Amino acid sequence: MRGLLLLFVIFVNTAIFAQKVEYSIVVKDIETQLPIENATVLIMKTKQTLISNQDGKVTFELEGASNVQVSETNYEKVTLRWGSLKPDLFVVYLKNNNDNKLEEIVVSKEKPEKNLQRIVSNSRQKLANAYRLKVYVREFFMLDNKYSYYNDGLVNFQFDGDQKKSTTTLLVEQNRSYGLLENDVSADLIGYNLNNIMENYSNLKYFDPLLDSKTKKEYEFTTTGHPNNKDYYIMSVTPLDKSKKALDTFEIIYDPTKKLIVEFTISIKPGDLAQIEEQTKVGSKNVTRSQVKVTYRIDDEDYYLLSSNEEIAYDLILKDQVKKNIQVRNNFITTNFNRQNFTYKESDVFKEKTLFNKQNKILTKYWDLSGFTATEEEKGIINSLEFKL
Secondary structure, three states: OHHHHHHHHHHHHHHHHHOEEEEEEEEEEOOOOOEOOOOEEEEOOOOEEEEOOOOOEEEEEEEOOOOEEEEOOOEOOEEEOHHHOOOOEEEEEEOEOOOOOOOOEOOOOOOHHHHHHHHHHHHHHHHOOOEEEEEEEEEEEEEOOEEEEEEEEEEEEEEEEOOOOEEEEEEEEEEEEEEOOOHHHOHHHOOOOHHHHHHHHHHOHHHHHHHOOOHHHHEEEEEEEOOOOOOOEEEEEEEOOOOOOOOOEEEEEEEOOOOEEEEEEEEOOHHHHHOOOOOOOOOOEEEEEEEEEEEEEEEOOEEEEEEEEEEEEEEEEOOOOEEEEEEEEEEEEEEEEEOOOOOOOHHHOOOOOOHHHOOOEOOOOHHHHOOEOOOHHHHHHHHHHHHHO
C-alpha cells in the first residue's frame, strides 16, 4: 500500500512538473531603470528565441525546467537559472558591457570600404547555407493617420544556398488578417513580399550601393570601436554631399574577428528628404520616412537572421488626388533555427507574395507566444481592426 501511495505521489508530481507554465520577463537597464527594447531572450532547453518589445517584455511557455539567457549588443549577457524564474512578471536587469563610453576611431591599413566588402562577402557566404527558420511575421498598415490593416503569421522559411546567395521556400503554419484596404491604394502596398524580403536579408542586398564602384564614391566611411561592447566595431556610412535623390545613412555593427555583421540600420535623414524635389508622376511615391533595422545571431558555427524591423511612410500620387501619409511597418522575429530540412509537399508551399492573399488559419493563439509580445497599444490597434470585420 505504501508503495502504491509513493508511486501515486511521484506520478502526480511528474504530471505537474510536465505542465506548460507561462512566464513573462521584463528586461531593464540597471542604471536608468528603463525597459530595453530588442533584447534577445533564449530558452536554452528548446532553443526558442524571443525579442523584447518597446516595454522590454517577452512572454513564453515552458514545460519543465530550462535556464534562460538574456542578451543585447550594448549590455552584458545574463543567464537566469530556472529555479529563479517565477510565473508572474519577472524583471531582469542588464548592465553595460564596457565602462568606456568613448567611441575610439579604429586605425587600419585597409580602407573601411574595402573592409566592408570583405565583411559583407563573408557574411553572405555564411548565410548561404541549408537550414530553416521558424519566423513570426507581422505588419501594420496606416492610411491618413489611421490604422487600416494588420496581418501576422507563424511561417517557416527553408533556405537553400550556394556561396553566392540564398533562396527560400515558404510554408505558412498559421496566419490572420484584419481590416480593410481601399482599392485605389495599389496592389504593391498590400504587404511585403515575404520571400523577397527574407532573401534580401540573407543575400545582404541592402549593401549593394556601398559596394558598387560608381555609387560608393558618394559616401564617407568611418569605423569606431563600439562604446558599450569591446568585441564589436561600428562602421558609419554617410552621404558625402547633397544629391538630387535621398541617399541612405548606414550604421553597421560587426565582429572584427569573425568578419560577420551583427546588426545594421539604414535610414534617410529628414533633412535629406526635405531637399529632394517632389515627384508628380501618377504612381510615384514621395518618401517622408524610411528606416530598416536588422540583427543577426552568431551562435558558434550557426549564423542567421534574428529579427528585423522595416518602416516606411510616403505620399502616393494618384490620378486625381494624393494619398497622404501611407505608413507600413513590418517585423520578422526568428523563434527557432534548425539545420534539419522539413518535409513538405509542393502543394504546401505558399507561392503568393503576402499573407494578405491567404485566408485566415488560426489553430492556436500563436501571437501570444510567438517570440514577440505585442504592447498594450498594439493589442488595442489589432482588436479595433478585428472588430471592424
